[in-house]
Amino acid sequence: MKPLLIIFSFLTLLIGACKTPEARRPISVSSGSFMNTSINRNIELTAKEETRIQQIIKEDSLHTYISSEGGFWYHYHKKDTVSTSTPEFGDVVHFTYNLKNLDGQLIYSEAEIDTVTYSIDQEELFFGLREGLKLMKEGEIVTFLFPSYQSYGYYGDDDKIGTNIPLISKVTLNKIDKQSTTEIKTSQKK
Template sequence: MRHFLLFLSFFTLFFSCKAPEARKPVSISSGSFINESINRNKELSAREEARIQKIIKEDTLNNYIASDGGFWYYYEKKDTLATTTAKFGDIVNFNYDIKNLNGDLIYNQKELDTVNYAIDQEDLFFGLREGLKLMKEGEIVTFLFPSYQAYGYYGDDHKIGTNIPLISRVTLNKITKQSTKEN
């Protein structure tokens, strides 16, 4: 019997030692968070665009233009003779204000002061950066920016919160050419 117990112990010990098996993951990531986020952003964008389209439809005094960048604008003062617009590296001097879509002033021109901005070389929210490239010296343009063209999800950490579409009235005072090739 002693040999049997010894044999049984050896047999159990021998067969219980096997190669480690791969474990299955505890949680499975299906990508549903990303898909939900995409759907939320599409819905937000559609709601904002509907609000902007309503403003445009109700404003019969101005002729709005849809930009390639996804924002809308109209000219309060347009220069039909000038051809020069700002390009990469040019310095633009401008004033602007910022309102929400209800027309409530968030920042006035005095608070924001006159800005000197090197096109595409300094920090400025995307829509305004693109809008300045459409303008000529002396023009006054009002832009309507969906939140993804403005300060987006993060806001500006002061007065502009999360996902706030904006209206901005911009006066382009001067363009100083910095580029070497003719524009």
Template structure:
């Protein structure tokens, strides 16, 4: 009798354990709403910064502002007509710059920097702005936050999503012979 009872238990447990696995439902469903909300926030931020920059431009009608293809504005303080030398990838440039916010409060004073074009870290707007310059030119750039330090800031004096005004003087260009 014990053998019979043991056999029934064994057969029952084998039949119950051979059940096919069931799919589990996910604990949370990603609907893509985060990305949509983030895109909307960025559009609003961009529109707000655009208004601020347009106000600066409108308040200075004597200055001829140029819009770059990259999404920032600039004007020449000193323009060099004769020279055609502009920095290219790998060239070494020596430049001075100062950085302020849109209200004109200086963040970084006259800073001298030597930079290898597109080979070292430099925020996007300034990197693209240097490519427009010739030696001895002084240009004032207005960068929206996405062309400046964006969401992260510079971990020092520039916070998140801060548009910047940079006055840059390109001192020298040393051409790369490679």
């Protein structure tokens, strides 16, 4: 009787081991509603900011604004129509700028920020300003209107700029130090 019980147990174990594994079911199912809510909130925020920026542009009859591919607007105070040289990857630019909110209230003055020396696309700088500098030529003065997603976005700057604040910035590009292509290639290899 015992040998029969052992054989039966062995066969049961063998048959049970041949069963294909089943996928485990998740303990909780997420509907994605948080993501949908977040996406809708950001779409509404962007539309509201762009409406406000378009209102500023419409009210400013003295300047002709240009819409950039990056999603911000700008106009020239001083434009160089002769030079074709704009900063490229690795070039070092020296510039001054200020930051205001869309109501024109000064957040940071040029004196507070001082002259900035920045290596194009190799250092930290908020996205809109980084892209705006690439459009400028030496000696030009440009005012940019940045939606919050082009400036400091959700996080702000942990000081004077809060969450989702669109900005106006007047930028003066004082000097462009062109880097030779061999210097750039050497720095990229490091």
